[in-house]
Amino acid sequence: MGHSGSVQRHRGSRTRNSNGALYGEPVDSGDGSNSARAQYTPAQLQAMYLSRGRPDMGFMANQSMLPKEVPEMQQTCTVKNHVNLKKGSLKLLPLEDRPHKFDLELVFDATKPCRIQIFMIGQETIDDDTGCSSYALVHENQLVISKEFDSGLAQKFALSDIDEHLDFSGFPKSELVYESGSLKYPLIVVLEVLASEDNPQSQTTFATFFERNNSWDVKMLKQKIQVDGLTYELQEIYGIDGAIAAQPKEGEAEADQKGTIDEVEIPDGAECIICMCEPRNTTVLPCRHMCLCGECAEHLRKNASTCPICRTRVEALLQIRVEAKDDDKKDAEG
Missing domain, CATH: 3.30.40.10 (Zinc/RING finger domain, C3HC4 (zinc finger))
Incomplete structure (x- = not known):
């Protein structure tokens, strides 16, 4: 590798030159000595070893590759959520001897007094300036089901406890099943802190209905919280159970x-x-x-x-x- 030289290739063969060397290999000097060795660029070395099927040289990077973008390291900020609906607790139960009518049950935590509002076939409207959401019923003949609660953990709520139910008979199947990308949801459950401020803290659970065993069931789609005028969408973190958070x-x-x-x-x-x-x-x-x-x-x-x-x-x-x-x-x- 101490002397300069060039790669030689015989025109009569694609793989070997006149003295029997593979393409890209160092060749003997004109006087027959083995002392003369060619000096290659990284691209030539790569071509030489890849043409000979050398898997041990696979680590050599392509010269045209661009530098990899370094991912960003982000830090979390703590948001105090005073109300939380436990998503696994949302249940839809058929009422006996009352076809097309269902009871809705859920479990929630509240560190402050709150109000539960239930919208069946509801519409979400997002403010362009603040990003905050508001909700309304799609059908004017329907009523928003509402109930106030004191603070407490693992509180249970059921529509049957307040003599209410969900009636599916008045809606087509297309409205009971969520259509991807739409702001119209079959079921919206809002937990809102009872406060005098303009933008009280709240958590909203969006859900859809689906058919199961000749009946209907409910499935959660997503959850959002609104805190201090800002909206956050809750996401599941896989593996957080048992993990230890970093120190502040x-x-x-x-x-x-x-x-x-x-x-x-x-x-x-x-x-x-x-x-x-x-x-x-x-x-x-x-x-x-x-x-x-x-x-x-x-x-x-x-x-x-x-x-x-x-x-x-x-x-x-x-x-x-x-x-x-x-x-x-x-x-x-x-």
């Missing part, structure tokens, strides 16, 4: 200096799937797999482009952080 940024440096926070014991199944020794606290987007610790996520961000679980292209990384409670802060300071 403000307290990390101080906690490390004082040594007041002990090492966190990692429960079984909460480890990062890469290093297997740190708690997972980072989610891959858009697939929403929470499977990495902060250090491995930083390495993935710079050196890889796919989720280690599903191989989906990584567009961003989201690190889950929680705010420390006042009691926890006092214990750490003490």
Whole structure:
């Protein structure tokens, strides 16, 4: 490789030159000595080894490849949600001896007094300026079912408890099943905090009906919350159960200096799937797999482009952080 030279190719053959060397191989000098070796560019080396079927050289990058875009690392912000409908609790139950009429049951949490509103065949309207949503019934002859509740956890609500029900007999099948992309929903359930402010906090659950065993059932489509005039759509994070959220940024440096926070014991199944020794606290987007610790996520961000679980292209990384409670802060300071 110490001398300069050029690649030679015999016109009479596609694969071998006059002295029997494969295309792209170093050739002997004119005097028959083996000392002269050609010096190749990376592109020529790649062509040479690929033409000979060398899989061990597969790591050589194509010279035309563009640099990979480094995914963004995002930090979460904490939003206090005072009302929450537990999506797995939404049930549609047929009423005995009353065809086409159904009871609706759900379970919710409320840290403040709230109101439940139920819209059967409802329309969502999104304000262009604020992004906030409002809801109305599609059919004027229908009434919004409403009930107020005090604060409390795991509260149960059923239409039968207030002598109400959902009557399917007056609607065509096309209105009972959600059409993708539409702002008209077969069922909208709104939990709204009772407050005097203009934009009270609320959570909205959108659902559709579907046929099952010659009857109807209900399935949740999505949930939104409105807090301080901003709207957020709730998304499921796969693997968050048992995971350990990262410490708040403000307290990390101080906690490390004082040594007041002990090492966190990692429960079984909460480890990062890469290093297997740190708690997972980072989610891959858009697939929403929470499977990495902060250090491995930083390495993935710079050196890889796919989720280690599903191989989906990584567009961003989201690190889950929680705010420390006042009691926890006092214990750490003490």
